[in-house]
Amino acid sequence: xxxxxxxxxxxxxxxxxxxxxxxxxxxxxxxxxxxxxxxxxxxxxxxxxxxxxxxxxxxxxxxxxxxxxxxxxxxxxxxxxxxxxxxxxxxxxxxxxxxxxxxxxxxxxxxxxxxxxxxxxxxxxxxxxxxxxxxxxxxxxxxxxxxxxxxxxxxxxxxxxxxxxxxxxxxxxxxxxxxxxxxxxxxxxxxxxxxxxxxxxxxxxxxxxxxxxxxxxxxxxxxxxxxxxxxxxxxxxxxxxxxxxxxxxxxxxxxxxxxxxxxxxxxxxxxxxxxxxxxxxxxxxxxxxxxxxxxxxxxxxxxxxxxxxxxxxxxxxxxxxxxxxxxxxxxxxxxxxxxxxxxxxxxxxxxxxxxxxxxxxxxxxxxxxxxxxxxxxxxxxxxxxxxxxxxxxxxxxxxxxxxxxxxxxxxxxxxxxxxxxxxxxxxxxxxxxxxxxxxxxxxxxxxxxxxxxxxxxxxxxxxxxxxxxxxxxxxxxxxxxxxxxxxxxxxxxxxxxxxxxxxxxxxxxxxxxxxxxxxxxxxxxxxxxxxxxxxxxxxxxxxxxxxxxxxxxxxxxxxxxxxxxxxxxxxxxxxxxxxxxxxxxxxxxxxxxxxxxxxxxxxxxxxx
Numbered sequence: 001x002x003x004x005x006x007x008x009x010x011x012x013x014x015x016x017x018x019x020x021x022x023x024x025x026x027x028x029x030x031x032x033x034x035x036x037x038x039x040x041x042x043x044x045x046x047x048x049x050x051x052x053x054x055x056x057x058x059x060x061x062x063x064x065x066x067x068x069x070x071x072x073x074x075x076x077x078x079x080x081x082x083x084x085x086x087x088x089x090x091x092x093x094x095x096x097x098x099x100x101x102x103x104x105x106x107x108x109x110x111x112x113x114x115x116x117x118x119x120x121x122x123x124x125x126x127x128x129x130x131x132x133x134x135x136x137x138x139x140x141x142x143x144x145x146x147x148x149x150x151x152x153x154x155x156x157x158x159x160x161x162x163x164x165x166x167x168x169x170x171x172x173x174x175x176x177x178x179x180x181x182x183x184x185x186x187x188x189x190x191x192x193x194x195x196x197x198x199x200x201x202x203x204x205x206x207x208x209x210x211x212x213x214x215x216x217x218x219x220x221x222x223x224x225x226x227x228x229x230x231x232x233x234x235x236x237x238x239x240x241x242x243x244x245x246x247x248x249x250x251x252x253x254x255x256x257x258x259x260x261x262x263x264x265x266x267x268x269x270x271x272x273x274x275x276x277x278x279x280x281x282x283x284x285x286x287x288x289x290x291x292x293x294x295x296x297x298x299x300x301x302x303x304x305x306x307x308x309x310x311x312x313x314x315x316x317x318x319x320x321x322x323x324x325x326x327x328x329x330x331x332x333x334x335x336x337x338x339x340x341x342x343x344x345x346x347x348x349x350x351x352x353x354x355x356x357x358x359x360x361x362x363x364x365x366x367x368x369x370x371x372x373x374x375x376x377x378x379x380x381x382x383x384x385x386x387x388x389x390x391x392x393x394x395x396x397x398x399x400x401x402x403x404x405x406x407x408x409x410x411x412x413x414x415x416x417x418x419x420x421x422x423x424x425x426x427x428x429x430x431x432x433x434x435x436x437x438x439x440x441x442x443x444x445x446x447x448x449x450x451x452x453x454x455x456x457x458x459x460x461x462x463x464x465x466x467x468x469x470x471x472x473x474x475x476x477x478x479x480x481x482x483x484x485x486x487x488x489x490x491x492x493x494x495x496x497x498x499x500x501x502x503x504x505x506x507x508x509x510x511x512x513x514x515x516x517x518x519x520x521x522x523x524x525x526x527x528x529x530x531x532x533x534x535x536x537x538x539x540x541x542x543x544x545x546x547x548x549x550x551x552x553x554x555x556x557x558x559x560x561x562x563x564x565x566x567x568x569x570x571x572x573x574x575x576x577x578x579x580x581x582x583x584x585x586x587x588x589x590x591x592x593x594x595x596x597x598x599x600x601x602x603x604x605x606x607x608x
Contacts, residue, residue, distance in 0.1 A: 002074050002100040003027045004178065005195050006159045006169045008067035009186025009216045014058060017070045020188070022051055023195040026251075026397040028597060029072035030080035034058065035087040035096040036068020037166045042096050046085040067216075069159045069169060069189070071098035077106065078123030088127040090134035091118070094163040097133075099126040100191060101156035101176045109151065129158065141165060142211050142222050145172055149209055149224065155354055157206075159189050172211045177352050177380050180204045180212060180219065182233055187214045192352075193236055193378070194395060201236040205378070234378065250595045252398035252489065256581050257448055260441040262403040263574070265392040266410040267437060276430025277421040278414035282389045285369065291422050294341030296323045297368075299331060299359050303401040303484065304347040304408065309477035311345070311412035314570050318433075319419040328355035338366040345415075346372045349396065349404040351379020360384050373411055375404055389415070398596045400488040402581050405481065406444070406574050413437060413571065436568045440575070443565040447578045450562060454579065457544060457560050458586035464515055467492060468506070469580070470499040471519035472529050478573040479519050482580030489598050490588035499532040510541040517580065520547040520554065521564055521572040533557050546579045548572060 003024030007016045017034055032054040033046035045063055047053040051072070071086035078084035087096040103109070106125035109132065114120070118131045132151065137144040141162055155175035162170070171178055171189050181188030181196040181203055188196040189212075193203055204219070206212055210229070213220040221229045248254035271278045283290075296315060298308035305327055312323040328346075332355055344363050348356045351374040360370055361384060372385035375393050382388040391407040414437070421430050467486060469479035480496035487494045497506055499518075510516070516536050520529055530553050533543055537557055545558035548566050555561070564575040588595050 002029065002191070003072040003195070004069065004098050004100055004157060004159050004189065004191045005071075006067075006069035006098075006171070006189040006214075007186070008167070008169055008214060009183065011186065013065040013067050014063055017065070017068055018051065018055060018058070020190060020195040021070045021072060024072055024191060025051060025597065026399065027072065027074075027191070028399055029074050031073045031075075031082070031085035032071065033073075033085045033087050033098075034063070034065075034068060034070040035098075035161065036065035037161065038064055038066065040163065040166045042089075042093055042161060042163055044087055044089075044096065046082050046087070048080050048082055048085065067161075067167070067169065069096065069098045069161055076102055077125045084122045084124050086124075086126060088122060088124055088130050090130045095130055095134055095137075095160060097126060097130045097158060097160040099129060099156060099158045100178075102154045103128060103152050103156060104154035105152070130160075133160070139164070141170055142213060143226060145170065145211050146222070146224060146226055149174065157191065167215050169214045170211065171206060171214060172209070173206045174208055175358070176354070178206045180206065180214060182219070185217050187216060187219065189214060192376075197236060202233050203236055203378075204231045204233055205383070236378070249589075250398065250585075252400060252402065252595050253585055255396055255398050255402045256578065256585065258394065259403045259406050259578060260444045260448075262391075262393040262407050263410050263441050263444060265394075266407040267414070268392070270414050271417070271434050271437070273431060273434050275421075276417075276425075276427045276434060278418040280389050280415070280418070282387055283371065284387045285371075287422070289369070290343075290419065292341055293321060293343045293419070295339060296321050296343050296345060297363075298323060298325045298345045298347065299328045299356055300347040301328050301353050301355055303405050303481060304349060304353070304356075306477050306481040306484070307405055307408040307412060308345065308347050309480070310409060310474060310573055311416065313474055313477070314413065314416045315419065318416050318425060318570070320424055321419060326359075328353065328359045332359040332362060336363065336366065338363060338368045342368055344368045344370045346370060346381060346385065347374075347408060348372070348379075348381050349375045349391075349401055349408075351376045351381035353381070357381055357384060373408060375407070399598055400485055400584075405577065409574055410437065410440065433568070436571050439565070439567060440571065443567060443575045444578050446565050447575050447582070450579075451582055454562060454582045455586040457562070458583055458590060460560075461515055461542075461544070462490075462587045462590040464513060465492060466509070466514045467494040468502075468510070468514065468516040469494060469496040469519065470502065470516055470529070470532065471496075471522065472499050472525035473522045474569055474573050475519035475522045475525075475529075475576065478576050478580075479517075481577055482517060482519065482584075485581055485584040486587065489584055489595050490591050490593055491599070492587070499529050502532060503535065507535065507539065510536055510539045512540045512542065515542040515544060517583070518543055518545045518558065519576050520545050520551060521576050522569050523548070524569055526551065530554070530557065544583075546576050
């Protein structure tokens with residue numbers, strides 16, 4: 001959510017900043033703006049909508065900048081309008097500010113400032129910070145910022161410019177990511193490293209309540225006591241590369257088709273077939289520590305929670321370890337009891353999910369060991385965790401998660417195998433599990449080859465406004481993920497549900513205008529699911545079945561059947577979910593939705 005990009009150096013500042021800002025589009029936003037110095041004065045441009053609209057306004061104004069900051073805004077305080085877009089300014093426009101996150105106590109601060117005669121032109125919490133700094137500033141901008149920081153509650157990352165310091169960008173953060181890119185006679189400041197990785201791989205991460213004063217060839221850092229501090233320059237491990245859609249119409253479709261390779265990447269070098277077990281270079285726990293694990297707590301939000309839900313089934317069944325699965329945004333407000341022998345698994349594609357990071361910090365303070373599963377190196381979550389397993393899925397641009405989910409499931413399956421082999425699982429079963437995992441890339445490819453059939457089904461069902469996704473056992477969490485994909489990108493009301501629970505209320509909604517996507521690929525519960533589908537059929541509900549090859553009894557029940565290759569129950573969620581991804585994609589395309597950047601959503605959820 002929201003993106004910050006700032007630049008100071010010899011390049012064309014406007015072009016460099018807009019290019020960097022475009023690389024943050026995947027995070028989700030509804031307005032954009034840019035401000036910087038021209039002949040010692042702050043000038044700016046703001047627009048509602050896409051960066052392309054901002055670019056038109058920049059060209060219309062013939063905007064020229066020597067340095068500056070820019071922002072993509074995902075609306076929190078105030079609707080998406082030009083006045084609410086960032087940058088926000090103080091009264092005389094001598095200070096401009098861009099801000100990610102939320103100032104939770106902005107209302108009393110705003111009331112206080114109004115009582116002192118300050119007038120507000122926006123509805124944002126960001127403008128409060130601009131006026132606060134301006135009210136305290138007496139020539140020392142760092143001192144003013146350090147006096148303001150204790151007044152602010154919430155998580156935030158802020159970059160600002162001030163007319164008294166035309167050769168500087170000042171940045172500070174609290175519980176939100178802000179990274180400085182260190183080049184040769186140039187500096188960048190941004191929400192994530194991807195936006196400037198093509199210019200430099202030297203980075204500095206801004207820590208809690210630290211202030212950075214950035215010029216083109218120098219960096220100064222200050223702690224909360226206004227003392228000068230040294231910060232270590234780190235090197236990005238990932239090689240910078242440009243992303244493009246290739247021959248695909250959308251990033252989302254490309255990323256669906258990336259999955260055979262993404263799954264291979266997640267598997268690569270992580271199993272010992274002769275020993276029937278898995279290995280991870282990212283796990284720094286001692287083997288004896290892992291053997292002593294008596295309980296696992298899994299945390300996640302959205303798609304990551306669904307992956308964790310599936311892993312909970314698998315870990316209990318295969319490794320025989322009790323597992324609790326929690327939604328991070330709910331769990332973080334509990335007062336959790338952390339028993340000795342508890343391992344926490346925190347899952348986040350971006351590693352910046354605010355609720356998950358906050359929950360992890362709370363659990364660490366109680367002595368829990370944290371293992372994170374993440375796709376982004378040096379993310380906040382990975383730096384807060386004791387160990388991290390990276391997905392190696394490559395960057396995911398589309399807001400709805402596709403290849404990250406399947407990669408998460410592969411990593412979690414391998415982790416389950418490792419834990420199970422340390423306990424009860426025999427060698428033969430471990431080897432067979434690896435053989436099943438190795439089939440997945442080809443099985444995903446087999447699903448992708450059915451794209452025309454799935455698209456034809458989408459054409460028949462795209463006009464419906466309500467869907468149910470049903471499953472039992474491993475297919476229940478899979479149904480939640482399938483429903484989420486459809487609602488995210490097509491804006492259809494879709495609900496995932498355990499099939500056995502339909503008769504306890506929701507079946508009242510079934511009629512000829514509410515199709516059901518039935519996830520049938522679970523051998524252990526197949527006959528029970530068939531009975532549930534008969535109940536739906538008796539109420540004139542249409543059924544789209546996703547079933548394992550060789551399944552019997554569906555021909556006379558389902559209106560449509562999409563077959564997936566045979567595998568073990570624990571892994572059939574992966575090819576099944578690829579079917580639901582394609583179905584959601586084609587329905588959204590037919591309905592004319594903005595598939596890569598659906599309305600109201602953001603890729604990296606950095607607010608609570």
